[in-house]
Amino acid sequence: MTEDPIVVRLAASFAEAVAEGDLERAEQWAEAAWRRAHQPEEKPSHA
Amino acid sequence: MPSLCGVRRFSPGLPPAWSGASLLRLGVQATGLSSASAGGQVTDYSRGDMSYAVRLANRGYDVDMIFRALATKPSGRRDPGSLKYQRLMDTKGRDVADAYARQTAEKAIAFIANSPRIIDRTDALVRITEIKALADALPWGLYAGPGARRALEAAFSIAERVGGLAFGLSLREWSETCGQDLRMTRTNRDLLVRLGWLLRNPDDRLGRTARFRLRTPPHIHSHGRYECASYGAHAWLAHDAFREEGLGNLGWYVLSLTDSRPLALHELSIRSGVDLAELEDLIGIMTHADLVVGDDQVGAVPDLTLALDHFAQGRGTLGRGEADRAQYQRDREAFRARGVNVRTLQEAR
Numbered sequence: 001m002t003e004d005p006i007v008v009r010l011a012a013s014f015a016e017a018v019a020e021g022d023l024e025r026a027e028q029w030a031e032a033a034w035r036r037a038h039q040p041e042e043k044p045s046h047a
Numbered sequence: 048m049p050s051l052c053g054v055r056r057f058s059p060g061l062p063p064a065w066s067g068a069s070l071l072r073l074g075v076q077a078t079g080l081s082s083a084s085a086g087g088q089v090t091d092y093s094r095g096d097m098s099y100a101v102r103l104a105n106r107g108y109d110v111d112m113i114f115r116a117l118a119t120k121p122s123g124r125r126d127p128g129s130l131k132y133q134r135l136m137d138t139k140g141r142d143v144a145d146a147y148a149r150q151t152a153e154k155a156i157a158f159i160a161n162s163p164r165i166i167d168r169t170d171a172l173v174r175i176t177e178i179k180a181l182a183d184a185l186p187w188g189l190y191a192g193p194g195a196r197r198a199l200e201a202a203f204s205i206a207e208r209v210g211g212l213a214f215g216l217s218l219r220e221w222s223e224t225c226g227q228d229l230r231m232t233r234t235n236r237d238l239l240v241r242l243g244w245l246l247r248n249p250d251d252r253l254g255r256t257a258r259f260r261l262r263t264p265p266h267i268h269s270h271g272r273y274e275c276a277s278y279g280a281h282a283w284l285a286h287d288a289f290r291e292e293g294l295g296n297l298g299w300y301v302l303s304l305t306d307s308r309p310l311a312l313h314e315l316s317i318r319s320g321v322d323l324a325e326l327e328d329l330i331g332i333m334t335h336a337d338l339v340v341g342d343d344q345v346g347a348v349p350d351l352t353l354a355l356d357h358f359a360q361g362r363g364t365l366g367r368g369e370a371d372r373a374q375y376q377r378d379r380e381a382f383r384a385r386g387v388n389v390r391t392l393q394e395a396r
Contacts, residue, residue, distance in 0.1 A: 009176050013207075028210070032172040 007037045092131035093151075099129070100155035107209045113152035118145065118383060168210035175206050178261055182244070185267075186320025191238055193300035193319075194227065197284065198235035199244055200303075201225035204281045206261050213248075215256040219375045226285030226368055227296070242266075283352055287359040287367045294333070294358070297321065301329060302347050305339060309346030336361075 014029035096117060103113045119128035127133045129151075135144035182203075187196040201224040205214050216224075222232040239245045243264030251257050283289075289299040304310065304318055312330065316323045333339045336358045339347055348354055359365040 006173070006176055006180055009180060010173065013172075013176070028168055028172060031169045032176070035169055036173045036176075 004037065007033050010036055092129070092134075096129045096131055096151050097155060097158075100151050101158055104152075104155040104159040106215050107205070110149065110152045110156055113155055114145075114148045115379060115383060117148040117151060120383065171211045172207065174212055175203060175261060178244075178263055179203050181263055181267055186318060187300060188297075188322075189320030191242060192235075192296070193321075194231060194296035195235045195238050195242075197289075197296050197299050198225050198227065198232060199239055200281070200284055202239070202245060202259065202261060204284065212262070213258065213260040215258045217256045219378070223368070223372055223375065224285060226287070226289055228371070283355055285368055286352070286355045287364040288355040288362070290359075290362075290364040290367050293362045293364045294329070297325075297329060298333070301326070302333070302338065302351065305345055306347045306351070309341050309344035311344050315345065 010029055010033035014026050014033060017023075017026035017029055100113050100117065103116055108116070115128075117129040117132050121127040121133070129148065132144050132148050135147055182196065182199055187193050198221070201221055202214075202216070204224060205216055206212060218229060218233055218236070221236060222229050225232060225235075227235065236245070240247050240259075243262065243266065246260040246262055248258035248260070283302075284299070286299075288294055289296065294302075300319060301315065301321070304315060310318065312323065312326060315321075316326050319326070330339060330345055334345075336354065337348060338351065338354050338358065339345050356365065359367075
């Protein structure tokens with residue numbers, strides 16, 4: 001699994017939405033996590 | 048004016064030099080219509096109101112908020128929310144005008160539900176989360192104060208709800224969302240704007256809901272690293288336990304840091320930028336109130352809301368948020384009824 005903290009956060013928000021029973025919101029968080037996980041890795045700003 | 052560009056496609060016999068405007072002139076001559084009606088200059092107030100209501104619904108307004116916006120009276124330089132509402136009020140009375148505004152608001156909400164606007168919420172959610180992670184990586188005790196961080200959390204909460212980085216947020220709604228009084232909310236909001244976390248829309252007009260855009264301040268660099276911190280702090284952001292007589296902004300900040308995973312006191316001090324002695328006092332109070340547990344490592348209890356309710360009851364702050372909300376609602380109604388400047392009302396209290 002990913003170690004990207006942003007993906008972890010997005011996944012946590014997804015889990016929260018699922019726990020609240022808000023499946024529409026959960027779907028958006030899941031899609032956001034997927035997109036973040038598949039976007040090119042961010043380079044350090046001084047690189 | 049409606050676009051006429053496509054007309055030629057369906058009329059291959061037309062000379063190529065004929066523009067849309069020429070066609071319009073020809074049509075006006077042929078049919079005897081006035082150029083105003085043919086050119087789409089008819090003022091349709093209902094349609095304009097519906098368009099306004101849908102815009103508000105897209106920004107997260109509910110039926111009551113849209114109703115209030117449509118019923119706004121003109122005052123000074125402020126235009127009325129709806130000319131048709133004012134006209135109905137003058138000719139047929141308040142009940143008919145109110146019924147019109149409410150029906151328009153309900154139709155707008157239904158329209159949004161059936162045809163959500165085409166925006167990329169997903170990208171916005173990723174971006175909001177990135178900005179939030181950067182915010183969590185800073186020791187706000189040293190940086191701008193826990194009150195500013197709490198006000199920023201309210202902005203994150205609204206942005207997530209709207210599904211975009213840009214949103215409109217009045218000072219009263221901000222105050223309700225973050226549980227701070229109006230004066231403190233204004234101070235923290237202005238500080239966040241000065242620091243660059245929020246960009247205020249330069250076209251905002253006095254008396255209208257202020258619009259903001261979340262962003263990474265130019266002086267903050269991620270270096271590709273983010274901290275993992277609070278996830279569920281929204282749930283009790285505005286809790287009465289965090290009033291000034293209770294745990295205050297610092298209490299909220301410390302609990303939000305220890306909510307996701309327990310931290311040793313010295314680590315908590317480094318992460319938060321709060322002096323160790325001050326932190327020990329606060330943790331002592333929180334432990335006594337069953338809000339946090341642990342000796343070496345301090346973590347928030349699982350069912351925080353219940354413990355916070357007990358604490359607020361003990362401090363006499365329970366119900367303060369509800370009272371503020373009721374007061375803001377009265378202010379809004381007073382403003383609508385008499386055009387009173389709510390800010391003057393607040394300062395007079």
